[in-house]
Amino acid sequence: MSVIFRKNLEKFITLNDQNFDEVLQYFDHKTIKKKQNLMEEGDYCSEIYFVEQGCLRMFFIKENGLEQTTEFAIEQWWMTDNFSFERRLPTTFYIQAVEPTTVLSINNDKREALFKIHPIMEQYFRMVYQRSYAASQRRIRYLYEFTREELYFHFEGQYPEFVQRIPQYMLASFLGFTPEYLSEIRSKRRS
């Protein structure tokens, strides 16, 4: 039983207890320690992950050897390298646990089988992707629209729980700052 997954499904679709139990059987539970990688560059990205508890981040290694975080996922968020997942290709990203994390995972073949038996899951994933795409459409706009300082305050206003939870150097990387620049912005506001 996964109360949080059921809660998430019920945002978009209705499933009775028996159908929910059947759907759940297509998923695996995984527990990841803090800083452990769930996926690494070169791996076949065959699974998609739903965060039940904890926090994941996705990053890639830049030419200068530094990690660049591109996404975070907390409870009820899905994460994978969608391009590699669909095309069954090796990924160029890493997915790592920021905190001790538990996820539900499903691979591409199992998900196809699930869609055949429970076609209502097409509607669920249509809504998941529709929202994810809408969010990234807005994110791209903000990258054009905001200064780096505005980007931070906007992010803080929209996701206050993140700013509390995530180490500052990861947040800085995600926003494209140095950690020094981030602490400068934050101290300016306090003064």
Place this chain on the structure above:
Amino acid sequence: MSVIFRKNLEKFITLNDQNFDEVLQYFDHKTIKKKQNLMEEGDYCSEIYFVEQGCLRMFFIKENGLEQTTEFAIEQWWMTDNFSFERRLPTTFYIQAVEPTTVLSINNDKREALFKIHPIMEQYFRMVYQRSYAASQRRIRYLYEFTREELYFHFEGQYPEFVQRIPQYMLASFLGFTPEYLSEIRSKRRS
């Protein structure tokens, strides 16, 4: 009959002639002149558009009054402000025809009705959003990874037909360049 829409549907799903005709009845045809707006800031963004012929761009007006292009859509691409479409809110974007364009459009209520009668369309739109989200995930990565010059050459390599079709000042805006910077990059390569 819309040959190109059927071709696009058949990338993901199978529909016989009768079902395709039924599906098509939920859509309207619209013809938009070059530079005409299909959607403007403040409009209720109630429709989603499929380009049959031509080219659309999405932009917003920056604080300095300039237009910032964030997306293009050519044949077989879908476009809308997805956040406003789902939440039935006024949009903060414009959608404009770059060339004389014909689209198929469907509003939110009609699409819900279509999903009820032809649930296979859930699968189709799940795939449309899955790919769109995967593309924006990669686009966000490129914004972190590439210099502005690399961004241009990457875009040219991936979408050569765009670089031919789209006025240079729009392409420059989309890439976050001035038109002067774009012609500098292009002349550097030729030399």
